[in-house]
Amino acid sequence: MGEIVAAGVSCRACSSDPPPVAFLPVRTATLLLVGILGLLADRAGSQDLPPLPRGRDIPEPLPVLPQRPRTVPTPRPVAPPRPGAFREEARVERVVIDAHVTDDDGEPIRDLVAADFVVKVDGKRVPLESVEWVSAGSPEEASPRAGEVVFTETPTFAEPVLAYPQGRLIILFYQTDYDPLRLTGFLRMGMYADRFLETLVATDRVAVVSFDSHLKLRQDFTDDREKIRAAMIACLRTAEPDRFDPGPFPSIARHFDYAAALRAATPERGLDLVARALEPIPGGKSMLYFGWGLGTVGGLTGPVPSEKKEYAKALRSLSAARINIFTLDVTDGDYHTLEYRLEAVSAATGGTYQKTHLFPAAALDRVTRAISGRYVLVFVKPNLPRGGHDVEVKLAKGLKGRVSARSYYED
Numbered sequence: 420m421g422e423i424v425a426a427g428v429s430c431r432a433c434s435s436d437p438p439p440v441a442f443l444p445v446r447t448a449t450l451l452l453v454g455i456l457g458l459l460a461d462r463a464g465s466q467d468l469p470p471l472p473r474g475r476d477i478p479e480p481l482p483v484l485p486q487r488p489r490t491v492p493t494p495r496p497v498a499p500p501r502p503g504a505f506r507e508e509a510r511v512e513r514v515v516i517d518a519h520v521t522d523d524d525g526e527p528i529r530d531l532v533a534a535d536f537v538v539k540v541d542g543k544r545v546p547l548e549s550v551e552w553v554s555a556g557s558p559e560e561a562s563p564r565a566g567e568v569v570f571t572e573t574p575t576f577a578e579p580v581l582a583y584p585q586g587r588l589i590i591l592f593y594q595t596d597y598d599p600l601r602l603t604g605f606l607r608m609g610m611y612a613d614r615f616l617e618t619l620v621a622t623d624r625v626a627v628v629s630f631d632s633h634l635k636l637r638q639d640f641t642d643d644r645e646k647i648r649a650a651m652i653a654c655l656r657t658a659e660p661d662r663f664d665p666g667p668f669p670s671i672a673r674h675f676d677y678a679a680a681l682r683a684a685t686p687e688r689g690l691d692l693v694a695r696a697l698e699p700i701p702g703g704k705s706m707l708y709f710g711w712g713l714g715t716v717g718g719l720t721g722p723v724p725s726e727k728k729e730y731a732k733a734l735r736s737l738s739a740a741r742i743n744i745f746t747l748d749v750t751d752g753d754y755h756t757l758e759y760r761l762e763a764v765s766a767a768t769g770g771t772y773q774k775t776h777l778f779p780a781a782a783l784d785r786v787t788r789a790i791s792g793r794y795v796l797v798f799v800k801p802n803l804p805r806g807g808h809d810v811e812v813k814l815a816k817g818l819k820g821r822v823s824a825r826s827y828y829e830d
Contacts (some may be wrong), residue, residue, distance in 0.1 A: 512800040513548065517703040517741055517769055518812055518824035519793050525785040527792040528820045529554075535818055538798060539811040545798045554792040556620045558585045559702045583702045584669050586622025587790070588640065590693065590742070591647075593654035594686055594710030594749075595631040601711045604749030605655055608709055608775055611783050612651050615707075616644045618787040626671045629654040634680035634689040639663045639672040654709075669700045686713055687729040690764075694736035705790040706770070708746045712757025713764060722760070730764075735829055737768050743793075743823070745770040745786045752776060769825040789823070796824070805830050 516538070520528045533547040553559050560583075596602065619625065624640040627650035637660055638650035653660065665673035674696040683689045697704060713730065714722035722730065737744070746761045753776070765772040771789060773782035796812065812824040 516796040549797045551795040588704040589625045590706040591627045592708045593629040600751045603751045630689040634683040691733040694740040698740040703741045706744045711750045713760035743769040746772045
């Protein structure tokens, strides 16, 4: 009825009945319904919440959250330095030179300043950091600060000591010998012992040593003129003196090696031991060397190798102890083959050499005037390879005078 069939083909478009409806499975429909109901519930609940604030629109600061206390680790104790251990540190080392400046008459020249000196190390000029004039009766001023001037370190004594001696330290070194040409000179100079003692001031301290077959300590540092005179006379004898107990500061007996002194077979070794005993005492020192020669073992052939080694060692110790040697040659003659070594040690240490056989009083006077005052020159150690270095000290151009100063230092 209403359906046209032609040649076996039916036409649904020509039919007025609706198309059949396809139904979904029951399980799938149920899940879709639950999902739709959940979305509708979330949307309805979200409409009651206020809008979320933005960070910069908060009117009050955020509350501070409590923090857990941090545990500070306990510092580890610093272990004491081990013997022989090394540490690296920056330090500026300085060199101290004691210089005696005299005119043609042997009188000290005062009132010089740094610009009046020319100092060269290994041929190159170095600027002076300070210049200090130290006269007899005046102590050397404030000691160089620790780590700045390194020749040695003063050991710790059991009792309190002064940083620097209150006056001059003078060492009398007698090279005793009974050869007639030398004994005459010793007796001659002994006649002027009082002349020397009269030049001392209240703050001076004098020690006396002698060398014959070995080194002997005759008198520790003292200001007692009678003790000094007795020790000077005792140097003409070879008897062994009594040992000295260490006296108050300054004391050479405190560090005098009696056992080594007994074994010292040459005057060079004796000088080294005296310098080592004086090294712990800070400040410059003057030695009056009443002698007749160094390099005595070799004789006319010159010093033997052992003497050369001991001489070099003595120079290092004399430098560390800041000792200037003023030689008074007691040989009764115009010239002798051993005198050049005496001249050399005086020139190297910053002293002078005087012959005594013709004008002994004049020679002693020149020495006592020279040691009545000195300059302490300080300069920064130049950046040079470690070892021995030559030092030249002279007056600036246009100034007249003789400068006696140590001609070397070793680092």
